[in-house]
Amino acid sequence: MRDPFKIDQPTCISFSAGRTSAYMLWRVLQANAGRPIDTVVCFANTGKEVEATLRFVRECSIRWQVPIQWLEYRDALPGFAVVDFASASRQGEPFEALIRKRQYLPNPVARGCTTSLKIRAMHKFVRSLGWTDWDQFIGIRADEQRRVAKIRTRGHSTESSRETMCMPLAEAGVSVREVTAFWQAQPFDLELLTVNGRTLEGNCDLCFLKPQGQRLALIKAKPGSAVWWIRMESLNLASKPSGARFRNDGPTYADLARFAAHQRDMFDSDKESIACFCGD
């Protein structure tokens, strides 16, 4: 049977900086005795990742001796910038640049941020290497059945038909249990709050796709994290005559910050985030 982690054609490994995609990278390195030629590992930074995530990316790269391309969205050609741990944005600059360019706030109906900040930034980088067709490895596990089915049906990302989406973890039947066990045995880890295998602070710190109670709990733990989101909801954008929000079906981030300051415990731990390519 073919090893799903074995690479034999140009491949972009999407490293979302969660435990799952890091485990996928580790399995690739094991299956190929290191990083194969014509393989790039890409991490797309939105500027809203928490510092522990950035440290984790750097640590995986150093400890496993694998170069990881740190990419960020730019609103001018070529549409991306290559950065590193030191120069990576930490104040949401790429995300804010996208919002200002598009003149609207991403939301659950018209998301756009994953595609522009992550998928498209990676594609532009890959195409800048002269690649026209490639395999895109994404860290989706066998237990994420809805996401697996959706991507299998489509075959490529929302952005391009030039890539073939590959989910080696799903193919190999890897579930959150194996990923958790792997990290428990490692000398380093992603130092983010995790409940039932879900990394609550992962991806953009207060991503609007995270359940309301989760965002409240995160704001309560780090009140300063709401400042950027509140500022974005107060921008004067062409698309909003008044009061645009990341979510129209709930309170504003300013309201959430006020609730968080006054409530004791509001954690809806049974609710899951809406799935997106940003992944784990």
Ligand code: SF4
């Ligand atoms: S984590 Fe959320 S806010 Fe950030 S790019 Fe992904 S969908 Fe958008």
